């Protein structure tokens with residue numbers, strides 16, 4: 001939906017900018033003469049005044065205004081960058097300033113048979129008072145600046161933008177400058193002609209002037225302006241009502257396993273909230289952040305918590321806690337949060353000091369996942385380093401979030417790939433289900449990323465995923481700061497090879513049949529085949545998944 005709206009906004013904006021550019025170049029012909037301006041107007045009319053061009057123009061106008069009003073309505077915050085504010089306000093000013101000109105030309109032509117020439121329009125703009133003319137010049141500049149800001153936002157992340165920027169800037173200045181020169185030139189010419197006796201009368205006759213049209217334009221302008229102000233004010237008011245309703249329905253809640261949820265009290269820690277709601281929770285040190293018995297796994301909402309302070313970091317490091325584990329007595333949520341207490345309410349002080357046995361080295365049955373971003377090398381060619389890092393970090397954040405949300409642990413990021421482990425604290429069946437749930441979320445997250453960055457990517461990002469489960473040796477390995485929990489063994493190698501097979505087999509995901517069977521999820525709809533794995537004697541049964549979003553829901 002967002003993707004479609006972005007494309008409609010861009011498409012309609014480009015149509016309107018094309019119209020404005022033609023119109024400004026039409027004005028610029030005035031540098032030559034009034035006759036040249038009228039000749040250019042005929043050409044302009046042939047493109048935009050007949051029904052095909054007019055239909056496209058009207059549709060683009062309606063779509064562009066509707067999308068702008070929708071953006072105001074759905075936007076959560078009106079904290080915009082100054083340039084964004086500028087573009088929004090200039091855009092809203094255009095219909096307000098343009099009403100008189102549209103009514104006096106196109107609508108008067110259709111309703112009263114007036115055939116406006118450039119001399120007629122210039123006379124109407126400047127002869128009685130300079131204000132209509134000043135307003136017209138203002139709307140010309142407002143529309144142009146609004147359009148060029150839009151073009152800048154569209155093109156600024158393109159790899160070639162910096163090379164093209166000087167030429168685009170020259171065009172952005174030259175087009176309105178030439179247009180203004182044309183307007184001023186013919187305005188002076190018309191004022192000189194108007195001093196000749198009988199010229200104005202002849203002009204009015206030549207355009208079939210109808211006095212009723214002037215009245216119609218004056219009344220119509222006020223009506224159109226009031227209608228537009230009401231439309232914008234109504235949108236802003238509707239947004240305020242919507243936000244108030246959303247705020248009421250989004251009272252932050254603390255969720256526990258089993259679906260129980262309680263309201264979050266401002267300033268209270270998770271431990272204090274649990275106690276006040278009568279939920280038993282281990283807390284040997286009484287909430288002083290020393291014993292670690294209150295530790296919880298934060299399964300949703302962790303991104304809204306401040307990072308652990310020095311004391312909490314020290315205690316979490318002592319027990320070798322993964323990144324999604326926090327001390328319930330130290331976190332004070334302000335937004336909704338989902339937690340899983342990791343020790344029973346009756347836990348003793350000794351339990352708080354015990355490091356997970358797997359950190360010292362253990363053989364465990366885990367599910368291992370490898371992912372890889374397809375075609376990233378070509379994608380990064382010719383891009384600025386900043387853009388490549390930004391893109392990769394957004395991708396890693398989305399993939400890492402999917403792993404942690406499912407209960408897994410990111411083992412490492414390798415180039416543009418990810419290795420993740422599932423089942424460090426859960427049985428194999430749960431580990432397989434977690435890995436499949438993570439893959440499903442990754443598919444949705446990649447889709448969202450592609451939609452968000454549609455304008456900045458030459459083609460949507462694609463990835464390959466391989467999952468296998470089995471015995472691995474797990475433990476803290478490495479040296480110094482590079483020491484970390486990881487897993488080694490045949491299962492890891494096979495998972496990596498399955499990821500590599502995605503490209504050969506033309507699918508987004510290859511999961512071993514063992515994982516599919518142990519998870520207990522229905523895999524009948526996914527092709528099963530035996531495949532050779534390098535370094536392994538027997539063929540391995542695998543399931544091919546075209547789109548991870550179609551995986552069975554856990």
Ligand code: FES
Pocket residue numbers: 282283284285286287288289290291292293294295327328329330
């Ligand atoms: S209750 Fe002891 S660390 Fe939280």
